[in-house]
Amino acid sequence: MPKTADLLEEIAALKAMLIAADARDKRKDERIARLEKLVAAFKQAVFGRKSEKSDPDQFELALEDLETAMAVIHAEEDVSERLDIVPVQFRGIVTRRPKYACRSCADGVVQAPAPARLIAGSMPTEATVAHVLVIKYADHLPLYRVK
Secondary structure, three states: OOOHHHHHHHHHHHHHHHHHHHHHHHHHHHHHHHHHHHHHHHHHHHHOOHHHOOOHHHHHHHHHHHHHHHHHHHHOOOOOOOOOOOOOOOOOOOOOOOEEEOOOOOOOEEEOOOOOOOOOOOOOOHHHHHHHHHHHHHOOOOHHHOO
């Protein structure tokens, strides 16, 4: 059975959590009210009478405030994304072409044709050649530094 002191500490912790949640809700309500005012001002500027319309450049600062507010709201979510890089990995691709022979056929030994290569008689695949070209010409990396 829990002690009275433990129960009192839990009650105090729950009260603190409720107060913090109320404060967050009030801040969100204030942000929502400010954003609703901005939307109303934009609607007035776009759809209002011609004499009441204002210069569109005037609202660029308000749009920045709107984007900042949206970024703050999105930052409060529990989702986080990260960007990671996997270093280039070279691997050897082995193509095995079995030979088949038939004693009753006149053809003798039959083998499947070799896959076509980008450069005849060369080892690199299309992806390897593309990687080297991007590193050399887009990233301006000398060939002796290609890994």
